[in-house]
Amino acid sequence: MKIIHPLILIFFLSIITGCSPALTLDDLVQATVYFPESDENLVPVDTLTREDGLLDLYTHLLDAPVKAQSIKPDLVYLLDLDTIRGIMQFDLSFDLTNREARAQNINGTYEIPFEWVETYLNKLPIRNHFSYLMPSMPQLVINDTIVDYAYNQDWKLHPTDNVTYNIKDQTTHHETYYTQTDAIDISLEFDHRSPNQIILAIDNGREETTHIIDDMSRLPVPRKSGRYTYTLMAIWDDTTLDYTGKINYSFGLDLRLEESLHLNKTTFEPGDSIGVLIEQPFGLDYRIETPIFKNTIGIFHHEDELVALVPIDSRTKPGTYNLSLYDASTNKLIKAIEYQITEKIFETQQLTVNASTASLRSDENAKKDAEKFKNAKAHSVGEKLWDSPFVQPVEGRISTEYSVIRYVNKGTESSRHTAIDIAAPQGTPIKAAHNGIVTFSSDLIISGNVVVLDHGLGLFTTYVHMHKIYVEDGQEVKKGDIIGEVGTTGFSTGPHLHFAVSKSGVNLNPWKFMAEDPLVFPTWKKTP
Numbered sequence: 001m002k003i004i005h006p007l008i009l010i011f012f013l014s015i016i017t018g019c020s021p022a023l024t025l026d027d028l029v030q031a032t033v034y035f036p037e038s039d040e041n042l043v044p045v046d047t048l049t050r051e052d053g054l055l056d057l058y059t060h061l062l063d064a065p066v067k068a069q070s071i072k073p074d075l076v077y078l079l080d081l082d083t084i085r086g087i088m089q090f091d092l093s094f095d096l097t098n099r100e101a102r103a104q105n106i107n108g109t110y111e112i113p114f115e116w117v118e119t120y121l122n123k124l125p126i127r128n129h130f131s132y133l134m135p136s137m138p139q140l141v142i143n144d145t146i147v148d149y150a151y152n153q154d155w156k157l158h159p160t161d162n163v164t165y166n167i168k169d170q171t172t173h174h175e176t177y178y179t180q181t182d183a184i185d186i187s188l189e190f191d192h193r194s195p196n197q198i199i200l201a202i203d204n205g206r207e208e209t210t211h212i213i214d215d216m217s218r219l220p221v222p223r224k225s226g227r228y229t230y231t232l233m234a235i236w237d238d239t240t241l242d243y244t245g246k247i248n249y250s251f252g253l254d255l256r257l258e259e260s261l262h263l264n265k266t267t268f269e270p271g272d273s274i275g276v277l278i279e280q281p282f283g284l285d286y287r288i289e290t291p292i293f294k295n296t297i298g299i300f301h302h303e304d305e306l307v308a309l310v311p312i313d314s315r316t317k318p319g320t321y322n323l324s325l326y327d328a329s330t331n332k333l334i335k336a337i338e339y340q341i342t343e344k345i346f347e348t349q350q351l352t353v354n355a356s357t358a359s360l361r362s363d364e365n366a367k368k369d370a371e372k373f374k375n376a377k378a379h380s381v382g383e384k385l386w387d388s389p390f391v392q393p394v395e396g397r398i399s400t401e402y403s404v405i406r407y408v409n410k411g412t413e414s415s416r417h418t419a420i421d422i423a424a425p426q427g428t429p430i431k432a433a434h435n436g437i438v439t440f441s442s443d444l445i446i447s448g449n450v451v452v453l454d455h456g457l458g459l460f461t462t463y464v465h466m467h468k469i470y471v472e473d474g475q476e477v478k479k480g481d482i483i484g485e486v487g488t489t490g491f492s493t494g495p496h497l498h499f500a501v502s503k504s505g506v507n508l509n510p511w512k513f514m515a516e517d518p519l520v521f522p523t524w525k526k527t528p
Helices: 006-021 053-061 114-123 355-361 365-377 509-513
Strands: 029-036 042-049 075-083 086-095 100-105 108-110 137-142 145-147 150-159 163-170 175-177 186-189 197-203 210-213 226-236 243-254 259-261 273-279 286-289 301-302 305-311 319-327 332-341 348-351 397-402 406-408 415-419 420-423 429-431 436-444 449-454 458-468 481-486 496-503 506-508
Touching: 006 226, 137 243, 137 273, 186 305, 273 319, 286 305, 348 496, 365 436, 436 458, 496 509, 506 509
Parallel strands: 175 243, 348 406
Antiparallel strands: 029 042, 029 075, 075 086, 086 100, 100 108, 137 145, 137 186, 150 163, 150 243, 197 210, 197 226, 226 243, 259 273, 273 305, 286 319, 301 305, 319 332, 397 420, 406 415, 420 496, 429 481, 436 449, 449 458, 458 481, 458 496, 496 506
16 A cells, blocks of 8 residues: 655655765665554555665755754654665654654754645545544444444544644445344444434435434334434534544344234124235235135235225125235245124115116126226225225215115016115215215216226225216315215116225225224324
């Protein structure tokens, strides 16, 4: 490592040879400068040999050496000249306050131009001169293991009243990855010159929390899985000392705690929905399975956790079932929860309609309407737009309940009425059951004038047989906004609102959503 400036070393050589006329430049083999890190440890900082070719400049730079008085140095170096006659040793002294420099050997003390010294000092890392004023590099320990970290420092040295050196440098970033299923202990250990203050910032990419650290032996650890960046700002601000400054230490932490699986309840009815909460998730690489629903169950981020909504078809048989959470990348079972579905008896209804109305219910028309509904519900926003129970969109008499088994005109084939019918005068305002986005607002053959709202996470509400529609596709609505009027369009025997709630192609019991939010969990404890 070449640190000392070649011109300075050559000047030193000119002094030495000038004081010893019997010794010529040709007699020099090697010149070495040492920094006395301690009384016992001399650190070589520069070496010049004849092969370097730099010693040949001596004849062009020779100045007659000037004898001078000794100085009180701030810095002292040692110079060894290896000659054909043996090793000659000299002291190199620098007084930074008075801007003086000396070279001293057994023959005397000689003056060195200080501008050469400044050039030399600028070439050398100042920390080599003032290691006793530099901060120690602390040990970062995670679960008893010393790990790497990045740092950047802004450090000021005050070796004398008139001299200040500013040191700024940094390292590249080191990320440390840990997969843990228990708590993590993180500590920062200084062996000396501990900072006056440490401020810790923990950033998870969405928000940053700040902590004043009093105990460096146990740094705060998030209580949620995720990727975190730790930045510790260490501050030394005691102006009575010979140094001040701050250093930022940073490292990355991938924290994976054991996942917790919760259901909003453990007993359900046909037409209900199962709210699923995954606490401590690490990414989105999970899979949920349960026997009552064979399709893929969507999993969504919500408030730093993961949630899912599993629909229960009204024809689901009562019994005991399991809901299982898997690591999708390994197919490893993480946890399973048992739940019950109770029996529910649904009413039977005989519906009589005129021939004109009945003709609308052909298979071809049903297929056309179904295709429109499928497209309207093909995409859903990935966030939960509702934040409370839904409201009843129209006040009125309930003319048909959810999942009534219906026969039309005394036919032998039945159908499920998987919605509720609310009878009300034509023109009665219809409210949006909750916040949502309009995905369909047009007329269909059997359903008449229809509005479909997306409430996020794959949950939709549908408003059927409307007289007038007040909204359009893509429009955002709020809970309680008027979206249209009650009517009797399509396959209808009189003014009413056919109101349906659906998830993943399954029509659910609307009353359940008006009673409670299925994605609120009794065990859900908010943690900072």
